[in-house]
Amino acid sequence: MSDVMKKSGFPYAFNPSACETCEGRCCTGESGYIYVNKQEIKNISTLLKMEEKEFVAKYLFKKMYKYSLKERKVLKEGTSIDSYECIFYDAASNGCTIYEVRPLQCRTFPFWDYYKTRVEELKLECPGITDE
Ligand code: SF4
Numbered sequence: 001m002s003d004v005m006k007k008s009g010f011p012y013a014f015n016p017s018a019c020e021t022c023e024g025r026c027c028t029g030e031s032g033y034i035y036v037n038k039q040e041i042k043n044i045s046t047l048l049k050m051e052e053k054e055f056v057a058k059y060l061f062k063k064m065y066k067y068s069l070k071e072r073k074v075l076k077e078g079t080s081i082d083s084y085e086c087i088f089y090d091a092a093s094n095g096c097t098i099y100e101v102r103p104l105q106c107r108t109f110p111f112w113d114y115y116k117t118r119v120e121e122l123k124l125e126c127p128g129i130t131d132e
């Protein structure tokens with residue numbers, strides 16, 4: 001049975017088995033924002049057994065009126081080009097260290113409204129994207 005995912009209104013499908021070999025492209029690469037809301041801040045702090053204030057200071061930064069997870073600057077393998085990865089991405093295990101409480105933005109990727117009309121751009125980012 002295929003585990004390819006589809007979502008109504010989106011002109012593409014997603015095969016999650018691609019994540020096994022992709023090396024977390026959606027958690028790494030160009031710098032971006034990974035927004036977290038109040039409830040997510042609470043959930044992640046709880047998972048990490050941290051006070052919310054301490055968690056905010058250590059792992060978040062403010063972008064306008066929202067909070068985003070911080071990133072780490074890393075060198076793209078074999079190059080001198082800067083790349084970025086989410087502070088909670090673990091390259092050794094190719095996974096998210098807060099997976100069970102990861103933000104909605106991460107849970108809903110690659111089915112973001114932004115990509116409805118930008119499928120070719122999404123295909124370059126995510127190898128799990130296939131035509132419907
Ligand atoms: S970019 Fe796509 S294939 Fe790669 S980890 Fe993210 S969702 Fe999975």
Ligand code: SF4
Pocket residue numbers: 026027034069086087088089090095096097098099102103106
């Ligand atoms: S929180 Fe987890 S899933 Fe979201 S970008 Fe960071 S490492 Fe990736």
